[in-house]
Amino acid sequence: MSEQRIIRPTPISGFPEWTPRIRSVELRWLDHIRRGFERYGFSSVETPSVEVLDVLLSKGETSQEIYTLQRLQADADDSSDARLGLHFDLTVPFARYVAQHFNDLVFPFKRYQIQRVWRGERPQEGRFREFTQCDIDVINVDRIPLHFDAELPRIVHEVLTGLDIPAWTLNINNRKVLQGFYEGLGITDPLAVIRAVDKLHKIGADAVREILIDQAGLSSDQAAACLELAEIRGSDTTVVDAVAKLGVSHPTLTAGLDELGEVLDELSDLPSGSVVADLSIARGLDYYTGTVYEATFNDDPGYGSICAGGRYENLAGQFIRRSLPGVGLSIGLTRIFAKLVAEGRITGGRFCPTDVLVVLPSDERRSAALAVAAQLRERGFNTEVYHQAAKIGKQIQYAVKKDIPFVWFPPFDDGRPHEVKNLATGEQVEADPASWNG
Template identity: 50%
Template sequence: MARHFSLSGFPEWLPEQRLVEQHVLSTLQRTFELHGFSGIETRAVEPVSQLLSKGETSKEIYLLSRLQADQATDDAELGLHFDLTVPLARYVVENAGRLMFPFKRYQIQKVWRGERPQDGRFREFVQADVDVVGQDTLSQHHDMELPLVMVDALSKLPIPKVVVRASNRKVAQGFYEAIGLADIEGALRAIDKLDKIGEKAVAEMLMADGATDEQASQALTLAAITGSDGSIADQVLALGARSERLDTGLNELVDLVEGANELMPGSIVADLKIARGLDYYTGTVYESTMVGHEDLGSVCSGGRYDSLATDGKKTYPGVGLSIGVSRVLARVLGTPLVEASRSVPTAVLVAVMDEEHRRASERIAVQLRDRGIPTEVSPSAAKFGKQIRYADRRGIPFVWFPGDPDSVKDIRSGEQVDADAAQWAPPAEDLHPTVRMLS
């Protein structure tokens, strides 16, 4: 007999947990479509050269190969995609002639990363992305639209409140230029690690990349600025550094924060320590954390990218956000903070009088299913008491008893009434499993 090997980093939910996941995914889909986003799905693999085009990510890529591969005739080296943004860039370029711009898409799909599994981090996981992509230009107001879509979506999920924080890389880049930092991209990557490794370690990283002690201190002072209105600009300008890029970034950030909070009060907080480590972000960047679970890290992140997608003639700028669905589920299911009302979709179990009359029970089940009622037939013709206990263990709320007339019993309350399979229906709240947060 083959030995079973457990693989960490590849979540496999139990049926009742899968019901929660399906509820989350369907809620996200409905909300994204409510905001006018169209769903797409892209292939799971991309050329490695394409995956590497957005920065230093080679250690995260799972390579794809065949046991009988012929190196002389095989196509370019392939890898499993580790996010949904790079595939989107390729998809937009290949289909630009058939898309309407600005192109608003959502994508809910699995991705793969070859990193060490830990709390909230997996090798295989589900992401849910929303992006708006333009052709040559993309209006700045989409930078405000996207986080509000996510605030709406996240508020409908059975999870703790999520706080969306935003910054603008132009602010940090312009500030670093003004104070004379040589390695601006290195500084952004260092600041992005602030929550994980602390100020002292970040300062050491900055100085290792050529910053002076004073420049490192100034960068950390900038990163400490937060706010929910235009006062964030005053705090930044009070530091004394000025540049054209800095002014542009501040204007964009203030417009974003004030506009979003006017439409949805308290929806977004400016936080200048957010940098996002990936190289393709060019302006607004976002991160989000669940209240009371900040140790999990960001559960929804993204930003503006003005030059990720191009065919050499046209450029397709975009802005997008991504929810780490599996990361959120691992926390709310593992704690647990949420549960499904039952572990199976079934609302009705049709009892079987005896095996000779099983066909009669199956005909009743067909009638109920034809009317949209999730139904299964008892697997055995045991005594009714055992069939009821079977339904109870599975969380099935109703048991149907064939007879003359038929009857149906709510096994939670004990109430039993005569019923006709062509007319009877369970209460709306019992038709499908529901999901709720635990107090």
């Protein structure tokens, strides 16, 4: 007989996984986020993990980020799966979903979507190849009111504040401000400039200036003006005055500043510094057309955005002959959670959700133990029966290791009552499974 080959278990870079105690905290986070979204009337949807490649590539993303599907045992001439790829975000699949189910939805359609996404990029701190995003979007027919651009940051502020994460700031800008300002400078390809400015926080002003001049074809004065605009920050409408002082005028710029000011006014009741207008925020994706968002940790802005999104005028228009503008925000759950785990800020919750372990004193008493467990479950207690007859001390130790708070002792004989032991206090008392309240 040949010796069995041992495959060494090793973690896969960029694909995080957690122990049960850490996972229990992540599940609580997910429940908290879901409740926060539903509190504002958002409905849950889920789309397939895959989309047709033409859909995924339709809005400016690079093919290098997309994992494609291919069956290991596929015939050489079978390319049926080659046109499918794992989705790299949830916004593009959502646009397809809205178009496909248009007649079954109620508009404005407010949806939330919490799912895994995949990106084929080099893993590093804060960047993963598989991660969970928590998206909220509002999409409407023909026109979507601007107040939704303020409602989404408010929801995210409530949700993230409730998670007690390190201090963070949500930065807001408007793509019309950037486009109008650049066009007012006489720049013929504003989108190229937007993509360059979007790299400002990663590569710095000097490198961006070089890109603007050498690759985007701007003059030194134009590049200087673009970088001067990117330096403007403020938590109120004084940012509008700061832009005006730069001496550039354009109708699109005026429209963008009006929208930005209105959103800031609606969010002015939030704690100071929670929301800041940052005119360096560009969001490089092509489909954003108005308000854009990007949140970072205050003490570690280089870690990357923990929340991002923006307004898109007609992302679903490629699928249906209707104008369907929308606005959305995405919380990067895995990016936030992994940082806190790595820093020891999340040490874990309970190993398992069991409330009560029912002791199995002997194989003959298994039916009685199972009956007690069923009765406790019916009353809302997560209950398990020890898997085999064993010494009581061993069964209690099992409960301790799994963080099970109560151990239930069914009668060892017909003359003894039920008893329950609180492992936190050590107290053991008589109890009735029909009335015990924990």
